[in-house]
Amino acid sequence: MNIQRQYNLPNCTLILEGLNNNISSTDSTDPRPVLSILVNTECRFMGIANKLQGGSSLLENLVKTVSEYAQGYLSGIPHPVQSQAEEDGINIERVSGQDVHRLIWHPSTQTDKPVEIILTTVQLFDLVEAIDQFIADSQTLPNLSLQLRPLSRRYRPPDEPLAQRAIPATLGIASLVVAGFALFFIPSPEVKEPEPDLSAPPTETVPLGQPSSETPPQQ
Template structure:
């Protein structure tokens, strides 16, 4: 009997087809038949601009997808660069950042005897990437589906740390905790790599942890951003502010997919002179989590793209999302 498992998120679905095989157990402990043999795995992305993109393959494809997405996600959470390309030799799945448009390119390399190599590419937003992480996490915690499938984690080498950055003591995340970090991941983009030092008193730890996590409204306020704004030249030229505002308005309008509440939404947004969005906080409107926040999470600049650039000037802009879908941007 063919068994199907489907792990669905708003932006992607992970679908597995397989058999029970000769396993002696009738189920995985939850009343469902145990899938021990995988026949086909499909990863579907549902956004219109993907044209229902589908990546599919066998057991090797699935295991490669799990390994590579986990490695890339760890690099985002830690602020370090992903493993060098030579470490991914033999992987049918690869992923790389596209900093010029704040996307992540997922690639499936298909090879068949006697046929030229085919590469399928899907450019994902940050929200779509972490929906994929959540789908993989659901699979790994499902005891009735491929129970022997596991996630092997290892600490990154010192060789890949960012230049001129202090030594990092990395903590290995829990095997099935990757998706639970997804909501905080974008905020953690901007957490500086800590230096090794003696443990601080417990009471200080709580306040520092509070600072690095996103607020209940889904705001992304990087630690020290307000101090950075105070100590950095503010953009006051009206023409430059108008240009930055117009550019941000265009990007937000192009990336707006969520329905806006009747009360509307207002945000303070910090933008560099190059137009990079480095943080935002909600000023008005109902509280939303990060995945519900319209457009802004997709425009955040990754830390690996800012590490080698010094922020010389910053502008504060006020963004309003209206219920009719119109986006307004004005200097703060």
């Protein structure tokens, strides 16, 4: 019986077709038959005519290469990634100066030319999500083992020496010390009381409650 699995995302669809090799399901809550033998792999992208289509070698290379590339992209240390397989090799690299990614597939048939697909970041991570759904599906290729490795240390940027990292803090402290010495030697400004204005006529102070000596105006 031919079995098909589709992992649909808005910008990417991963289709796996295969057979059941009399392997019973280990999940009693999932009535779907187990796809244990892969016959065909197909990967399509929205708005792109080219597609990836092959067998188990294409699927394995696609999963490994895309997972490693996405890991490097998210870590901020992107680098060209290429599968080492002789058949259905996949390599991905970021296009310089643009937020797009070039995926090149080398078909197993020697007469076929490499297929190049330019993916946006949204399309790339829809592909990553489709692969994650496939890996999490216990009813699809349960015996497939994928050797996913963390990002190699050789792509990690060198650590900044402690002395170089301490330079900004040292300069900040030195600036504060210099500013403190400069303020110490600046003399304090003298405060002078205002001098009285001798040209103004003296004002007479009238005690509170006493009538003024001035004659009120006539009514």
